[in-house]
Amino acid sequence: MAGLQVFRVAGGDVRRVEGAAVEFERDLQRLVEANMEEMLGGVRFLAAEYSTGPVHRGRIDSLGLDEDGSPVLIEYKRTSSESVLAQGLFYLSWLVENRSEFEALVERRLGAEAAERVDWSRPRVVCIAAEYTRYDLVAAGMSHHRIDMMVYRRYGDDLVTLELAVSIAGGCGSLAVGRSERTRLASPVRRTVSDVLSQVGGEVRELYDELDARLLDLGEGHSVELQHYVAYRRRRNFACVRVLAQAQALVIFLRVDPTTVQLVPGWTRDVRRIGHLGTGELEVRIGSMEDLDRSMALLRTSYAAAA
Structure with missing residues (x-):
């Protein structure tokens, strides 16, 4: 018996409540962004639909900063995963190469002290989808990046569940950076x-x-x-x-x-x-x-x- 099951109890009778996906992906995104600190455990909201510029040509669904100062990017899919993990890693590569732009965003939204404490050792990719294939879960386990894959379900008008399907801690120093970034990070030694x-x-x-x-x-x-x-x-x-x-x-x-x-x-x-x-x-x-x-x-x- 797999997956989270929700039951309604009334008068000693138990009836299973069937979960469903949201009608539109944007509805899920708005819900999480408006309640990010509560729903994602201390992640503060920074931006929605963040443009990665004319060269990279993409938009990150949501950007946040967690309680450890780690950058967090969130990608959503209304139904199945639909390569949400690959998409998240694609945007992670941009994020790591554009650290100063992210830190400037943090300073604008949360202040200079928060920007100074951004910790790039473990940036996080958070994927939120109705379900994942076994290929997604195995691929996440093979990655050396920090990844949280969460399953959401909606029950009626007033109940939403978020269940952690897999969490990968990642490895120190695993992120590829450009030559200029390596020079900037070389001193002082961390x-x-x-x-x-x-x-x-x-x-x-x-x-x-x-x-x-x-x-x-x-x-x-x-x-x-x-x-x-x-x-x-x-x-x-x-x-x-x-x-x-x-x-x-x-x-x-x-x-x-x-x-x-x-x-x-x-x-x-x-x-x-x-x-x-x-x-x-x-x-x-x-x-x-x-x-x-x-x-x-x-x-x-x-x-x-x-x-």
């Missing part, structure tokens, strides 16, 4: 989380591996390595992990209200008014397995809040 982990002691590496396993064991989450941290996500981030090489420790930012916990110096800190790399308002420092053990309740609370 270290990834993997680079930092290769320089820390064995105990910290073991601690990170254990933290990684426990975060993923919480449930349906997945991880994405970004430039400055590793984000662990459900619908939104529930943990952002940084490796502190000099301190030989890990720092986690959680989606937990600091006023609901008793803060302990050296372990937990309220960072609502402190600039930091990563999402979340509570900072937790992990320097030992004992720290990790006593942090598990906070990790579960953050996981639940990210649904």
Whole structure:
């Protein structure tokens, strides 16, 4: 029995509600754009039908910026996938080659601070369609780009479902860029989380591996390595992990209200008014397995809040 099924319950009787596609693709696009932050888990809307210019000759359905500062492009198909993945990757190539134009758009819509924090290590392609073929899903799995393929269905006039069919994390440094971009990015050298982990002691590496396993064991989450941290996500981030090489420790930012916990110096800190790399308002420092053990309740609370 495959796919999401919706049932209406009345007086002890259960009746299946048949889903349907929207009448027009533009209706789906307008719905998502008007509610993007809620429907796509923290993605802020930037532009619709964005022109890629006279040479590339295309229009990106929607552009956004997620909570990690990663560029997001969204492509929609009313019914079947109709090569929506290939179309999304086609536009991704343009986006990567035109970073300054995208950053200018972010500055106009969200301000200079948001533009300065755009993270190009994991730009996202989000495909939204009524269904996908097995060829689409296999092709997504073979890609080294970050891809989310979502299935939508409409039930009556007041219910829409979005179900994640496949999510591909992608790989660091996988995007092809032109010579001018390589020159611009060559200095200063940007270290990834993997680079930092290769320089820390064995105990910290073991601690990170254990933290990684426990975060993923919480449930349906997945991880994405970004430039400055590793984000662990459900619908939104529930943990952002940084490796502190000099301190030989890990720092986690959680989606937990600091006023609901008793803060302990050296372990937990309220960072609502402190600039930091990563999402979340509570900072937790992990320097030992004992720290990790006593942090598990906070990790579960953050996981639940990210649904």
